[in-house]
Amino acid sequence: MPFILDFVSEQEAETYASFILTKTLQDGGQKLEDEFIARDDFKQYLEMAKTIQVEVDPNSKQLISNYFVATRRSRPECSLPITAISKLTSLAESHARLRLSPTVTYEDALAVIRLYEQSMSYVYGKSICTSVCPQKEMDFEKPAQIHDTMVSFSLWLDKYIKTYLRDHSMTSRDSSMTFY
Structure with a gap:
C-alpha cells in the first residue's frame, strides 16, 4: 500500500x-x-x-449565514449561539480538507448543515425537525441514495431559508450536485 x-x-x-x-x-x-x-x-x-489551506467560497459563506439567521428566527428554543456560524464554517472547512480540496463548496456547507440538523433532532427530540426538515436516514452503502437524500435536503433548505429571510438571493443547487 x-x-x-x-x-x-x-x-x-x-x-x-x-x-x-x-x-x-x-x-x-x-x-x-x-x-x-x-x-x-x-x-x-x-x-x-x-x-491543506482552504478558502470558503462566497456561496458557502452565504448558505451558512442564511441558515444561521433562519434557524434563530424559526427555532428560538434551540438557542443557537452566535458562535455557531464560526463552528459551522470550521466544520465545512474540515469537510473540504477531508476531500483534499482547497475550496469549501456549497456541498461541504450543505453536508455540515445536514449533520447539524440531525444532531439537533437528537438533542431536542425529533419533534424539532420532523415538521421542519426531512429526516431520511442514509444508507452509506448506496451512493445514489446519499446523492438523492442530499439533493432533497438542499431543496428543503432553500425553501426553509426563503421562509425566514426576505432577501434570500441564494439559489439552491440542482441535481447536478455531487455527493460521493
Whole structure:
C-alpha cells in the first residue's frame, strides 16, 4: 500500500483517496485483508488533509449565514449561539480538507448543515425537525441514495431559508450536485 505522503502530486493523492472512499462504500466498510487501510496510512492521510489551506467560497459563506439567521428566527428554543456560524464554517472547512480540496463548496456547507440538523433532532427530540426538515436516514452503502437524500435536503433548505429571510438571493443547487 502506498503511503499517502509519498504521492508525487495532489491529483495522485486525490485519486487514491477517492478509490478508498469508493471501496469503503461498496464494501460497507468491511475490512478486506488486501485493501484495508492500515492505521499509520490513515494517520498520514489525516496529517496531509490537516495541512491543506482552504478558502470558503462566497456561496458557502452565504448558505451558512442564511441558515444561521433562519434557524434563530424559526427555532428560538434551540438557542443557537452566535458562535455557531464560526463552528459551522470550521466544520465545512474540515469537510473540504477531508476531500483534499482547497475550496469549501456549497456541498461541504450543505453536508455540515445536514449533520447539524440531525444532531439537533437528537438533542431536542425529533419533534424539532420532523415538521421542519426531512429526516431520511442514509444508507452509506448506496451512493445514489446519499446523492438523492442530499439533493432533497438542499431543496428543503432553500425553501426553509426563503421562509425566514426576505432577501434570500441564494439559489439552491440542482441535481447536478455531487455527493460521493
